Amino acid sequence: MxxxxxxxxxxxxxxxxxxxxxxxxxxxxxxxxxxxxxxxxxxxxxxxxxxxxxxxxxxxxxxxxxxxxxxxxxxxxxxxxxxxxxxxxxxxxxxxxxxxxxxxxxxxxxxxxxxxxxxxxxxxxxxxxLGPNALDLNASDLKRLLHGRTGQLKSFLLDQSRIAGIGNAYIHDILFLAQLHPLRSIKSLTDYEIEKLSNAIQTGLRTSLEKNGAFYEVDLHGWSGSFTMDDILIGYKEGKPCPQCQTPIQKIRTGSTSSFICPVCQPLF
Known part of the structure; x- marks a missing residue:
């Protein structure tokens, strides 16, 4: 998708x-x-x-x-x-x-x-x-969007009426970059963690955008994007070592979807 x-x-x-x-x-x-x-x-x-x-x-x-x-x-x-x-x-x-x-x-x-x-x-x-474009948000914008919200973080980020543009392909690396568990309660996030999440959204999406998107999608001329599995940090890499601590990446159920996490770098607490 x-x-x-x-x-x-x-x-x-x-x-x-x-x-x-x-x-x-x-x-x-x-x-x-x-x-x-x-x-x-x-x-x-x-x-x-x-x-x-x-x-x-x-x-x-x-x-x-x-x-x-x-x-x-x-x-x-x-x-x-x-x-x-x-x-x-x-x-x-x-x-x-x-x-x-x-x-x-x-x-x-x-x-x-x-x-x-x-x-x-x-x-x-x-x-x-539709909510605002994900790449248009800075840390202050994200804090305002999250203020007073309940529920789990991943579900919020995937809700297009809250933030538009993030889906299952990029959510795993975004949360890994922010060192946040997908099931973290929104109300438990600190201002510092929200700032990290804001930076992670920018990094996680722009890295692919600069390469014209994922390798499984094609452009107007049928050419594939240059963002490949080698560019993905932990998403869809169950059992592979975490790029930060070498702990095996885990695949877990998060509601109706699966998530890929490093249990050490993304603790649930």
């Missing part, structure tokens, strides 16, 4: 390569990914030129000269800049451009392609619930 490093790097690339392109036609293979009837969706996009591409959490925001195209890859997928003669095997949506290129969008599961009018973002039922 693409998370903030992958989405942010895709937004950066799309902003560079799609800026100014005019959408000449729209082909929809999977209507259920839309928020509008096919004809209405096509009519809204056709003739629009692309102003800018940004992101919020796991959503791509394609700003058109008349409204917004919002893309969410859900559990995974690809957005490829190709031609009609080089389309991938699977796609759910195609945006054609006058120069013969096209944007092929594929969702594996639960993806979305929504059109929103210019002033409609605050009314979009999914977007309006």
């Amino acid at each position: 693409p998370e903030l490093p992958e989405i942010a790097s895709r937004a950066r690339q799309m902003n560079t390569e799609l800026h100014g392109k005019v959408i000449s036609s729209v082909e929809v293979i999977q209507p259920k990914c839309l928020n509008l009837p096919i004809e209405e969706f096509q009519s809204a996009l056709c003739g629009c030129f692309i102003r800018e591409v940004t992101y919020h959490g796991k959503w791509l925001f394609v700003h058109l000269h008349q409204g917004w195209l919002l893309l969410n890859l859900g559990m995974g997928g690809e957005i490829l800049l190709v031609t009609r003669s080089s389309l991938p095997e699977k796609y759910r949506l195609i945006l054609d451009f006058p120069d013969g290129s096209c944007l092929s969008i594929n969702f594996w599961w639960f993806g979305y392609a929504h059109y929103v009018p210019e002033n409609g973002l605050e009314h979009h039922p999914m977007i309006r619930k």
Whole structure:
């Protein structure tokens, strides 16, 4: 599943390569990914030129000269800049451009392609619930978000309505860098620990963003990201030595998900 490093790097690339392109036609293979009837969706996009591409959490925001195209890859997928003669095997949506290129969008599961009018973002039922982008938060911001909260730390960090962009791929290393157990009670955190957590979020996400995201996700041209398993500190490395103390990394259950921790560096107390 693409998370903030992958989405942010895709937004950066799309902003560079799609800026100014005019959408000449729209082909929809999977209507259920839309928020509008096919004809209405096509009519809204056709003739629009692309102003800018940004992101919020796991959503791509394609700003058109008349409204917004919002893309969410859900559990995974690809957005490829190709031609009609080089389309991938699977796609759910195609945006054609006058120069013969096209944007092929594929969702594996639960993806979305929504059109929103210019002033409609605050009314979009999914977007309006998103918390701030994880990389936009400093330590003071994080303290305010955590103040008065109860529950466990990992659940809070994965809640997109609290902080947008962190998912299961990066949460393990973020908590390891902060030396915090995923089941720590939020109300037990000290100001110093929150500052460490803030720094860990920045380090854990930016390290991948600088390498255009994870190796299992591809960019507009089908090239894989450069963030590999060698860059991961403890996530998905059960039984391997902790990079700090050499204690074997453990896999534990944390609610409905699993977590990878160093039991020495991340004690639960």
